[in-house]
Amino acid sequence: MLLYLIRHAEAVELGTPGAARDFDRALTPHGHAQSLAIAEAFARLRLTVDAVAASPLVRAHQTAVDLLNVWQPGTRPVTHDALSPDRLKPGKLSEFLADVPGDRVAAVGHMPDLGAYAEWLLGAADGSIQFAKGAAACIEFKSDPAKGSGKLHWIITPEWFM
Numbered sequence: 001m002l003l004y005l006i007r008h009a010e011a012v013e014l015g016t017p018g019a020a021r022d023f024d025r026a027l028t029p030h031g032h033a034q035s036l037a038i039a040e041a042f043a044r045l046r047l048t049v050d051a052v053a054a055s056p057l058v059r060a061h062q063t064a065v066d067l068l069n070v071w072q073p074g075t076r077p078v079t080h081d082a083l084s085p086d087r088l089k090p091g092k093l094s095e096f097l098a099d100v101p102g103d104r105v106a107a108v109g110h111m112p113d114l115g116a117y118a119e120w121l122l123g124a125a126d127g128s129i130q131f132a133k134g135a136a137a138c139i140e141f142k143s144d145p146a147k148g149s150g151k152l153h154w155i156i157t158p159e160w161f162m
Contacts, residue, residue, distance in 0.1 A: 001141045003097065004049065004106040005114050007131035009034035009158070011059035027062045034134035034158035035063045039070035041161040050102020055083035055109050064108045077108070085110040090120040090147065098144035123148030134158040
């Protein structure tokens with residue numbers, strides 16, 4: 001399995017009109033450009049994704065929709081609370097992702113949870129994995145994602161392609 005962990009792109013600040021709650025923070029125009037840059041980079045590199053899972057928060061869902069508009073137009077992301085901020089339970093998230101159809105799955109979430117989850121998958125726990133807004137990492141598994149079983153191939157940021 002190839003797992004693409006992707007942090008949501010840039011979002012409006014909390015308290016901006018329409019974003020009274022953290023849940024409601026939408027992508028900025030720059031955030032949409034970031035998510036499209038990553039999606040187009042995947043397409044140019046012929047990296048394919050079978051399914052996209054996302055946190056239900058607006059900014060993560062919008063990032064996932066932007067990705068799918070390039071990768072699989074008309075397809076919707078699968079949303080799950082396991083990708084919501086401050087809800088990280090690595091074993092439960094791995095079980096969910098293993099059940100998502102396909103061998104190449106993207107998961108759109110939030111920091112610091114994505115970094116902590118990547119470290120758990122790679123067998124590290126030193127806080128060294130950070131995701132900038134809109135960044136993506138590719139982790140490979142011989143079977144389903146599990147603690148210490150992943151191999152990190154790369155981490156990229158959208159600015160590399162903008």
